[in-house]
Amino acid sequence: MTKLLTRGGLMLSLFAGMVLFAVGCGKPPAPTTESKVKADVKDDHSGWWCKPHGIPEEECSMCDEEFAKKCKEKKDWCEKHDRADSQCFICHPEHQEKFAAKYRAKYGTEPPPMKTEKK
Ligand SMILES: [Zn+2]
Ligand SMILES: [Zn+2]
Numbered sequence: 001m002t003k004l005l006t007r008g009g010l011m012l013s014l015f016a017g018m019v020l021f022a023v024g025c026g027k028p029p030a031p032t033t034e035s036k037v038k039a040d041v042k043d044d045h046s047g048w049w050c051k052p053h054g055i056p057e058e059e060c061s062m063c064d065e066e067f068a069k070k071c072k073e074k075k076d077w078c079e080k081h082d083r084a085d086s087q088c089f090i091c092h093p094e095h096q097e098k099f100a101a102k103y104r105a106k107y108g109t110e111p112p113p114m115k116t117e118k119k
Helices: 002-025 034-041 065-073 093-107
Strands: none
Touching: none
């Protein structure tokens, strides 16, 4: 009986020691995400710019249903990516520059980085 107790106690202290060791040596995780978060917070231009889509909010066919409807009526629609064809940067990467130029004209800076999409 005493043997068992001692053994249990030994195991316990071993375990406690391991935990202490793990905690003591554990380095805090590297702040890899911090800079990304900061870049996100930077967006603030009063909602004029749809940051994830790289298009002015009021003409973003992915966010503005009314605008999307108009595009569909004009047959300016990419069925595959569910957005205005003239705003489908997946099919037409060159159009992205057109909207980036609008942003530059308004703010004099480069537009914030867009969300990257799967092709
Ligand atoms: Zn949008
Ligand atoms: Zn497309």
